[in-house]
Amino acid sequence: MDALSYLSVPPGIGMEENFFSLDDILLSHERLPCRTESAFPRLGFLEKSSDSRDIPEGTKMEMPLWLAKGLYEKKRRVLSMELPKVYREGWRTVFGADPAVVDLQKMGPYYYGLGSQMLHFDSPENPEIANTILQTFIGRFRRTMDSSQNAYNEDTSALVERLDCLERSLFKSGQSGLNSFQLWEKGRSSHLTASSLVINYRKRKITDLQA
């Protein structure tokens, strides 16, 4: 495969977010259910269900993760966070039974990322959440690795369909490793090819013309 000269900023590891990472910005846009524990004066227009000037205390609303993280304080209770369904007890049992059957693309698609981010908020269930995420990853990793190392020259869309974003990027690196290895085995690794950027750009131009 081509050694690409464009590499996007990688997402942060664990509970950290990477400031410039596009993935992390999209991850922190996921909405979380929460309840306001103090009023937000003069911001009532953000809550479409009511006409009042303020957002009163005790309003249930959905907030993106970045905002919840910014407003949340351990000492002064401004917000109380609720767990999204996938991290609650019921789903944790499902993951405990067989992590491989769950469609993480549908449930996430940032299942691991969001789960780690939830640990920023004080919740008595945090240890269980952390453990479930870890065990889920371990339980699914082998299959992801196997399929990425053995699907050569075939349509992989069915294989990645149910993977979380993190797993997809692992799958992709596995595939590019496999492809490079195959090229080397065939003695073609010194074959010069057109840059994939140039090729894709040309493809797009053709579709632009058709549109």
Next chain:
Amino acid sequence: MFCEKSVELIRELHRMGDGQLPAFNEDSIRQVLEEMKALYEPEQNQSDVNEAKTEGKSELIPSIKFRHCCLLRNQRCISAYLYDRLLRIRALRWEYGSVLPTAIRFHMCAEEMEWFNQYKKSLATYMRSIGGEEGLDITQDMKPPKSLYIEVRCLKDHGEFEIDDGTVILLKKNSQHFLPRWKCEQLIRQGVLEHVIS
């Protein structure tokens, strides 16, 4: 909700994960900047800040913090947008060489063009400074060469082309040539020539 527009910018780049450079979205950037101005505006935010300070109205603090978070978020999205674009533009120098196709140049804003030119200059200065008298082109031989000459086929009409010894050859579509590798590497990357392995 605030900050929807700025995430749109990020989504736009994210959709093109392979490093393509989409057109510079000046319109959205301006809208985000306007939203930021509105968030900071004197009538509301500043008056809230003043009231909280002078009259000790601490109940206003959550709202002030709310706006502050939105400002920081917009700042992050725009910085990430611009930075990721720079990474893409830098990659273009290595993939296309120092002259970019017009279609791509149209996708850059004036400041990005300037940055690209500066980057080109820095790279050229560096390449002249290493490898002795003549300098060293580090964009060459991205894959270790096995031979000095390679067989190439023309994929489109490219016109005349001069090689080291002064011979001029005509690169015509579907013609095949045996050329010094370092002379054609760039053209292969640009998709003008195709490397033929027998």
